[in-house]
Amino acid sequence: MAEFLFELGVEEVPVSYIRDIMNQLVKGFTDSFTQKRIEFESIETAMTNRRFLLFFNNISQVSGAKSEQIKGPSKKIAFDEDQNPTKALEKFLETNGIKESDLEEIETKKGIYLGYTREDEGDDTKVLLSILIPGILDKMSFNKTMTWNSSGKSFVRPIRNLLAIFNGKTIDFQFAGITSSNITNGHRLLSEEKIRISSFQEYCEQMSQNFVIFSEDERKNKILTEIKDLEDDLGFKVKMTDKMLEYYIFNNEYPVVFTGKFDEQYLDLPSEIISTFMINEKKLVPVYDNSEKLTNIFVGISNVPDESEFVSKGNEKVIRATFEDAKFFWDNDRNDDFKGLREGLKNVMFQKDLGTFHEKTIRIKEISELLSELSGNPEQTKNIGAAAVLCKNDLLTRMVGEFPSLQGIMGGLYLKEKGEEKDIWETVYFHYEPRGFVEDELESLNGGILSMGDKIDNIVGLISKGTKVSSSKDPYGIRRDTSAIIKIIIDFKLNFDLKSAINFTIDKFGIDEEEREKILEVVTSLFSARMEHFLKDLLFIDNDVVNSVIKSNTLFIYKTYMRAKAVFEVSESASIHHLIEIHKRIRNIIKDTETLPVSESLLIEPEEKILFEILNETKLGTEKFLMNNKYIEACSNFIDMKPVVDNFFEKVLVMDKDEEIKNNRIGLLQKLNELLLQIADFSILTEKD
Amino acid sequence: MSIQEIILKLEEFWSHNGCYIASGYDNEVGAGTMTPDTFFKVLGKKPWRAAYWQPSRRPDDGRYAENPNRVQKHNQFQVILKPVPENGQELYLNSLQFLGVEIRNHDIKFDEDNWASPSLGAWGVGWQVMCDGLEITQFTYFQQAGGIELSPNSLEITYGIERLASFLEKKSNIYDLNWSNNVSYGELRTEEEKQFSVYNFETADIDMLRELFTLYNKEAIRLLELELYLPAFDYVLKCSHAFNILDARKAVSVAERTSFLSSMRDLASQSAKLYILKTEGKNG
Numbered sequence: 005m006a007e008f009l010f011e012l013g014v015e016e017v018p019v020s021y022i023r024d025i026m027n028q029l030v031k032g033f034t035d036s037f038t039q040k041r042i043e044f045e046s047i048e049t050a051m052t053n054r055r056f057l058l059f060f061n062n063i064s065q066v067s068g069a070k071s072e073q074i075k076g077p078s079k080k081i082a083f084d085e086d087q088n089p090t091k092a093l094e095k096f097l098e099t100n101g102i103k104e105s106d107l108e109e110i111e112t113k114k115g116i117y118l119g120y121t122r123e124d125e126g127d128d129t130k131v132l133l134s135i136l137i138p139g140i141l142d143k144m145s146f147n148k149t150m151t152w153n154s155s156g157k158s159f160v161r162p163i164r165n166l167l168a169i170f171n172g173k174t175i176d177f178q179f180a181g182i183t184s185s186n187i188t189n190g191h192r193l194l195s196e197e198k199i200r201i202s203s204f205q206e207y208c209e210q211m212s213q214n215f216v217i218f219s220e221d222e223r224k225n226k227i228l229t230e231i232k233d234l235e236d237d238l239g240f241k242v243k244m245t246d247k248m249l250e251y252y253i254f255n256n257e258y259p260v261v262f263t264g265k266f267d268e269q270y271l272d273l274p275s276e277i278i279s280t281f282m283i284n285e286k287k288l289v290p291v292y293d294n295s296e297k298l299t300n301i302f303v304g305i306s307n308v309p310d311e312s313e314f315v316s317k318g319n320e321k322v323i324r325a326t327f328e329d330a331k332f333f334w335d336n337d338r339n340d341d342f343k344g345l346r347e348g349l350k351n352v353m354f355q356k357d358l359g360t361f362h363e364k365t366i367r368i369k370e371i372s373e374l375l376s377e378l379s380g381n382p383e384q385t386k387n388i389g390a391a392a393v394l395c396k397n398d399l400l401t402r403m404v405g406e407f408p409s410l411q412g413i414m415g416g417l418y419l420k421e422k423g424e425e426k427d428i429w430e431t432v433y434f435h436y437e438p439r440g441f442v443e444d445e446l447e448s449l450n451g452g453i454l455s456m457g458d459k460i461d462n463i464v465g466l467i468s469k470g471t472k473v474s475s476s477k478d479p480y481g482i483r484r485d486t487s488a489i490i491k492i493i494i495d496f497k498l499n500f501d502l503k504s505a506i507n508f509t510i511d512k513f514g515i516d517e518e519e520r521e522k523i524l525e526v527v528t529s530l531f532s533a534r535m536e537h538f539l540k541d542l543l544f545i546d547n548d549v550v551n552s553v554i555k556s557n558t559l560f561i562y563k564t565y566m567r568a569k570a571v572f573e574v575s576e577s578a579s580i581h582h583l584i585e586i587h588k589r590i591r592n593i594i595k596d597t598e599t600l601p602v603s604e605s606l607l608i609e610p611e612e613k614i615l616f617e618i619l620n621e622t623k624l625g626t627e628k629f630l631m632n633n634k635y636i637e638a639c640s641n642f643i644d645m646k647p648v649v650d651n652f653f654e655k656v657l658v659m660d661k662d663e664e665i666k667n668n669r670i671g672l673l674q675k676l677n678e679l680l681l682q683i684a685d686f687s688i689l690t691e692k693d
Numbered sequence: 694m695s696i697q698e699i700i701l702k703l704e705e706f707w708s709h710n711g712c713y714i715a716s717g718y719d720n721e722v723g724a725g726t727m728t729p730d731t732f733f734k735v736l737g738k739k740p741w742r743a744a745y746w747q748p749s750r751r752p753d754d755g756r757y758a759e760n761p762n763r764v765q766k767h768n769q770f771q772v773i774l775k776p777v778p779e780n781g782q783e784l785y786l787n788s789l790q791f792l793g794v795e796i797r798n799h800d801i802k803f804d805e806d807n808w809a810s811p812s813l814g815a816w817g818v819g820w821q822v823m824c825d826g827l828e829i830t831q832f833t834y835f836q837q838a839g840g841i842e843l844s845p846n847s848l849e850i851t852y853g854i855e856r857l858a859s860f861l862e863k864k865s866n867i868y869d870l871n872w873s874n875n876v877s878y879g880e881l882r883t884e885e886e887k888q889f890s891v892y893n894f895e896t897a898d899i900d901m902l903r904e905l906f907t908l909y910n911k912e913a914i915r916l917l918e919l920e921l922y923l924p925a926f927d928y929v930l931k932c933s934h935a936f937n938i939l940d941a942r943k944a945v946s947v948a949e950r951t952s953f954l955s956s957m958r959d960l961a962s963q964s965a966k967l968y969i970l971k972t973e974g975k976n977g
Contacts, residue, residue: 015803016802016804016820018805148818150817150818150834150836150846151836152777152834152846153776153779153846154776156844161818162777164779192782192786193786193796193797193799194797286826287804288826306800307800308798308799312798314798315825317825318799318800318824318826321827321859321865322825322827323826325761325762325865328762329762351946
């Protein structure tokens with residue numbers, strides 16, 4: 005058994021690519037090893053923006069041997085009448101490079117065939133790797149790549165070093181104009197010499213001597229511990245998001261936490277501006293005091309120790325300049341007539357073919373007002389409408405022109421500054437939220453409603469102009485908008501059917517009857533796909549449960565969500581067995597038959613009469629439960645019908661000779677099916693062990 | 694270290710590394726990238742190494758000399774290396790050390806920042822180099838210019854001279870920087886920044902600039918027909934500067950912006966194609 009160490013050395017790749025690069029490398033290696041029957045005991049990986057390390061421990065020295073029977077032509081056609089080989093056999097011998105004496109007979113159901121056993125003895129793993137590695141690297145792909153040298157190879161950023169060691173020896177190969185070696189380098193700024201490596205142990209020692217903390221967890225702990233110490237010292241709270249932490253962990257090979265201060269006069273700026281500028285523009289973390297008030301202290305992560313405080317002082321200077329800029333925009337914009345900017349929106353195109361932002365605000369106003377009513381929020385409808393009219397004005401402010409990530413936030417702040425009512429400025433302030441499912445909890449229902457109005461307008465408008473959406477291509481972020489609407493509805497428990505709002509929006513674009521159905525279909529499938537993703541990947545609800553609820557009534561988002569949660573819960577209990585059984589038996593009989601009427605007078609057997617009665621009773625009860633989103637109760641209501649249904653199937657023959665009676669019974673089962681489908685298609689659930 | 698020492702040192706460093714030291718271009722440009730020594734020379738196969746100090750105008754960045762860091766005319770030090778050297782990042786860090794930066798004591802980061810110039814039909818991939826939080830350099834691997842895929846690629850290193858000087862002199866207001874030992878940035882530039890801010894934001898004659906844009910545009914088209922791509926490109930640069938002032942005056946509507954930019958892009962890409970035709974076509 006041997007050890008294999010590989011390090012891909014690159015110029016700083018952007019943080020967003022790092023996990024993807026490692027996943028592709030791991031998959032590339034493990035797939036190749038499976039294919040070549042190379043075994044290994046364990047794999048360790050580590051990555052920073054400059055290196056990707058893979059270490060395979062106890063890997064086989066020689067790839068696995070294999071013997072395989074290769075089948076040729078049938079014996080009948082292999083020889084002619086004179087027992088000489090035919091063309092078919094000759095061809096087989098030639099392509100496989102074997103002689104007639106190597107042939108053996110293979111018995112099959114179709115008779116005797118000729119063939120031979122190919123023995124693959126296995127190759128030296130090190131030699132194999134020298135061929136495999138360039139292939140693995142070549143197969144990696146990314147949505148945005150670059151070229152840098154005459155090899156023409158493309159990658160995220162230039163590849164500069166290939167360290168490949170097998171049991172102390174360099175694996176020789178070339179890729180992208182680079183020759184593999186046993187050499188790597190340490191920290192970009194703190195280590196100068198080239199480092200020679202012969203084993204994983206040596207790699208670990210050398211890295212730590214050369215200021216590279218290659219373990220992701222170690223870097224993370226170092227950052228979090230230093231921040232905790234700082235918080236304890238100051239008695240303040242450092243507000244670091246996961247996204248920022250991820251950035252720091254991968255952008256520094258030797259992370260060191262530092263702090264600095266800025267002049268208190270800048271605290272006069274709205275705190276949202278300060279924190280946005282710190283985080284987005286300067287990658288610095290804001291610090292809050294115990295009463296959640298922003299302080300004039302900031303925290304940053306340096307890639308070198310800062311004993312001389314150059315890093316801290318430098319950042320203090322920079323942040324001052326940044327705030328100076330922010331102040332310039334803020335003061336200038338505040339002097340403008342903010343509401344008057346709306347006229348200017350007549351000159352700003354929303355999208356080609358979809359008119360100006362001025363026109364868009366007219367549509368959003370009406371859509372949002374409808375959504376406000378549907379959401380059971382009628383007392384705010386007027387405010388939401390007023391906010392909708394003003395919500396895009398900030399696109400014309402200098403601040404948003406320079407810092408687009410402040411859209412909405414600035415509009416809200418400028419309105420507040422002008423003395424606008426809180427219910428209106430807050431609505432504008434929050435109307436871009438959320439930006440995805442993982443965002444923190446939403447704060448403003450009004451903002452959420454306006455956000456939905458804006459986004460439904462985006463989705464319907466773009467789709468009506470033929471915009472196609474797929475997982476790899478979504479230039480306008482339609483999928484993100486769809487997800488955001490789902491989150492708003494679920495977070496605020498908005499119990500309404502989105503279909504009416506979508507139809508209303510379709511009308512705003514002057515679309516004819518025929519087109520309307522098509523667009524509604526595309527929009528529905530879009531919501532269905534995002535809903536599926538949300539339930540499966542973020543709530544971890546089993547696939548079969550999601551599939552059982554997603555097909556019916558999808559656009560009633562909140563109900564679909566509640567149904568999925570309830571069915572998921574019931575599916576974990578033993579009684580799910582009954583529901584699956586009932587529904588399967590019903591579906592087996594009714595299949596895809598057209599809907600048939602049920603007439604009470606045609607019910608003959610007592611068991612079917614009882615079933616009819618129970619069905620009607622259950623239906624009434626179910627309606628009540630559905631109205632109140634009590635799906636678990638509705639399910640147990642269904643389960644209570646089990647004995648009656650069982651009796652029916654035991655005693656009554658559905659396929660009666662009399663066509664009328666038969667159809668009546670099928671109709672009865674169809675009604676039962678319809679009832680169950682109001683919650684889920686239980687027939688497609690699988691029972692858990 | 695004064696600004697002029699920085700420029701002299703960078704010229705010395707890059708001259709030692711095989712660069713021809715050009716003069717800055719004598720036409721208003723928004724960046725060193727827009728000068729013929731970069732725009733044309735990154736095209737085609739011929740190797741090229743050039744370095745030069747390029748004053749660059751961005752009318753919209755003017756702040757009436759009241760902002761400590763923003764000016765409507767700043768200074769770039771532009772380096773073009775074609776083909777891309779293997780040790781570009783090391784060379785760059787060496788140049789900082791040559792300027793006296795102790796790189797062990799500073800948080801120098803290569804931070805994702807891709808570059809695109811719609812008016813030049815050009816884009817590249819690279820970083821902004823941050824030094825203790827201050828962006829001091831753009832570091833870009835050119836992928837396309839004038840709408841043409843580049844092979845070989847070029848490496849462009851653009852130092853922001855004022856930024857570098859603020860860092861080296863530890864000053865937070867660029868007007869306090871020393872240009873030489875005898876004269877400060879403030880003495881040299883304050884009045885210029887004030888007057889040009891008034892001009893760019895308040896008094897530039899919009900109708901005249903529109904007319905100029907049209908005339909420059911026409912002239913570029915005429916010159917391209919005569920296959921005089923160098924003077925034609927000069928007129929594209931003039932269009933670009935006129936456009937930038939109009940933009941600072943908030944006189945460009947969205948629809949106009951699109952058509953201005955696309956006409957400049959077309960002209961730039963035609964100039965680029967002619968350059969390739971005339972040089973590569975002849976030499977093989």
